[in-house]
Structure formats: C-alpha cells, structure tokens
Amino acid sequence: MNKYTVSALIAIVAVVAGLMALGHYGLGNDSQARSLQTNMKQIQRSYKAALKAEDLQTLLGSLNEMKAAAAEARTQTPRSIYGEAADSADMQDYTAGMDRLLKQIDEAVDLASQGRLSELPALFDNMDAVKEEFHERFESMIQS
Ligand code: HEM
DSSP states (O other): OOHHHHHHHHHHHHHHHHHHHHHHTTOSSOTTOOOHHHHHHHHHHHHHHHHTOOSHHHHHHHHHHHHHHHHHHHTSOOGGGTTOOTTSHHHHHHHHHHHHHHHHHHHHHHHHHTTOGGGHHHHHHHHHHHHHHHHHHTGGGOOO
16 A cells, blocks of 8 residues: 555545544434534424414414424533433423423413413513523523
8 A cells, every 4th residue: 555545545534534523413314413503493493383373373383393492402412511411400490491481382382272362462572581581591602
C-alpha cells in the first residue's frame, strides 16, 4: 500500500465517520429522531393552530399533534442539563413539567369533546403559564 492509498483510506474513513455523526445528531435521514427544539416548535405551531381553530375537527387535530410532540419532548433532555442522569432532580423537574402540559392537553380534548368550548381559553392561558414557568427554569438555552 503506497502513501496515496493510505491517504485515500483515511479520507474515506473520515467521511463515513462524519456521516454517521450527522445521523446521530438528527441531521440525517432518520425522521424518527426529532430534536427537542423541533418538538418544541411543533408544540408552538399546534398550540397556535388550536387557539384559532374554528371547528371541532381542526381543534382536536391540533391538540392531538400538540400531544404527540409533547409526549416525545418528555423523553428528551434539555440542552441546559445534557449529561445529567435520567433520574437527576433537574430531569425529574423537566418531566414533571411536561406531564403538567400533557395533562392540560388531555383536559382540553375532554372539554372540546364535551362541547364545553367556553372553558378552553382559561385552560390555554394555564398552558401558557406552565410554559413560562418551565422556560424560566431552563432558560439558559431558550431564545424565544
Ligand atoms: C405551550 C407550551 C410550550 C410552548 C408553545 C413551547 C415552545 C417552545 C419554543 C418555541 C422553544 C424554542 C425552540 C427552538 O430552539 O427553536 C422552546 C424551547 C424549550 N422549551 Fe418549550 N414550550 C412549551 C412548554 C414547555 C414546557 C412545559 C417545558 C418544560 C417542562 C419546556 C421546555 C423547553 C426547553 C428545555 C427548551 C429548550 C430546548 C433545548 O434545550 O434544546 N417547554 N419551547
């Protein structure tokens, strides 16, 4: 093996390792691996869509999307506490916050299904309050 072949092999290994790293960090084709940020953006989109929904089907659809994104976000780790054990106090705090949001989304689905639409604005305000409370707590990495 001459030195050019060795250089070529090193280059190939570097490219393959780079592609594997991209896949690992969610930039590859693996659509199952949505980042926490992507899920948060989806929560926000669905929340806004639910607020301005004008029919029950759209409202329930938005709430379901919001719930799916929140459920996935619950299994992820905020950047501010990367590296902490899954059962650290911060991680428990974070999952408890996501549980509160998930419970509120379920309540919204129940209210909407029962036609109790006049009770929804207060519940949406409460969701916003939970968001504020937890964004504040994990604020070191929040830009919005
Ligand atoms: C209606 C409820 C919520 C909305 C609309 C919302 C929205 C957002 C948005 C737009 C971002 C910025 C995403 C980006 O980087 O572009 C964000 C980030 C974040 N949110 Fe929320 N959020 C909500 C509730 C929560 C709750 C309940 C928690 C914690 C229990 C939470 C924890 C976080 C964290 C930790 C980040 C930073 C992401 C990271 O570390 O990578 N959010 N959220």
